[in-house]
Structures are given as C-alpha cells and as structure tokens.
Amino acid sequence: MMGNGATGATGATGGTTPLQGGNPGWAGERGEFTQLSEADVRGSEYVGRRPANGGVGGAVSSMPYMLPEKDPNAPLFEGPYAERLQKILARYPDRQGALHPVLNMAEELHGHLTPQALSRVAEVLGLAPAYVRGMATFYTMYNRAPVGRYFVQVCTNVACNLCGGDAVLQAFLAETGTEPGETTPDGLFTVMEVECLGACGFPTAVQVNSRYFENVEPGDVPEIVRQLRAGEKSTDAGDGGAN
Ligand code: FES
DSSP states (O other): OOOOTTSSSSGGGOOSSTTSSOOTTOGGGGTTTTTOOHHHHHOSOTTSOOOTTOSSTTSOOOOOSOOTTOOTTSOSSOTHHHHHHHHHHHTSSSTGGGHHHHHHHHHHHHSSOOHHHHHHHHHHHTOOHHHHHHHHHHOTTSOSSOOOSEEEEEEOSHHHHHTTHHHHHHHHHHHHTOOTTOBOTTSOEEEEEESOOSOTTSSSOEEETTEEEOSOOGGGHHHHHHHHHHHHHHOSSOOTTOO
C-alpha cells in the first residue's frame, strides 16, 4: 500500500500513458481523498498485463477488449493456456462450474468469443454447445464481436443517469464519431452503454478497458479521448498500461 497521495498513479506525477495518471474522472484527482493515491484504493496491479498462465487465481479474470496482439485464430488451450485450463478446472467441483473462467480465458486470448471458440469450450468442458452459447449470450460482458483498442463502457444506470450519464455517453460518441457498439475506422475506440459498473458513488462511471474513470462529466470526455489517442501514439507496445 502506498500512503502518500502525491505518488502513485495519480495525475500529479504526469503518467506516461493515459491510463496511468491524468485521469480527470477519478475522484482522488478532484481532491476528495487527498491522503490516498489511486494505487492505495485499487492496488498497484490492477493495470497489469495478465500472464498467460493466469497468475493468481483470484486476480481479475478477464480483459474483455481487443488489443493489437489478439489473434482470433490463436489455438485455445495450448502451451501455457493448457496449464491454465488445468489450474481452473482444479478449482471447481465439476466442469460446468469452470465455464465462466474458461470463457474469460478464451476471450482474453482472442479478444472476443467467436462461434468456433464457443464450440471448442463446449468440447473441452464436455458441455452442450447450446448451453455454452446460452451463457455467452446471456452475459453482456462477453464480446461476441471484436471491439476497439480502447473499449469505452459508459454507465447509464440510475445513479449515473441522474448525474448525466446519457450526456457522457453522447459526448464519447460524438468525440469518437461512432454509434454505440461501432468501432472507429482506425480500430481505436468502441463505445458502449452499459448497466451499473458498481461505482454508483462516483457517477458517471466509465470503464475504459480495465480502468475506471469516475465522476466523469461531458466536459471531461474530450480530454480523456485525447489522452487515449496520445497514449496510443507514444506507447511502443501499444498496451496503454491497462492490460
Ligand atoms: S449506476 Fe452507474 S455505476 Fe452504478
């Protein structure tokens, strides 16, 4: 834990990527929690790259967005991913229980869940393909089509809606020149409207890849998008620090 609000991932230090500082939407950067850094609140590993073997079992399970290195045709459950599959299976009493983490792994590898991946998951787990497809289509957190390099999810549920969530959504759509769910021609942005992100105390909440932006107002949006675009140009790995 870091105890000094002047350090860590806040904008005060001028992060090298848009998702590591300069977050105009994070409450801590508005002086509301001056004694805490963002890393104090969320831990320092929440923006880490998930290792192929999955790392700690309790870590964030999925990176549900398309990155340049995602390969929708990559073989599933081979090499380190075969080991990770075994780790997942060992945590559940039956294979049905392992379905979500296995779907997460497939999405992490491919960037989205293809019909072929769903069939392969069903085969590996010994489940009916219709059951697997039903789970993947019921939960909207799974992407069944590619999304952009930056997957922007804007909450328009009650708390955020009362605080202008619809306007924030419209601002992101206008700034990126897209319709909901559409990806920009350069592959950078997909903006989606989502239900509660679990950050109701900090409306409007916006999730960009694995990073939360909180207390976002329409006027903040151009700067957020500008930072993301700038980070895309400046980061050699193109990971924006958020995967
Ligand atoms: S209503 Fe927006 S995060 Fe809960």
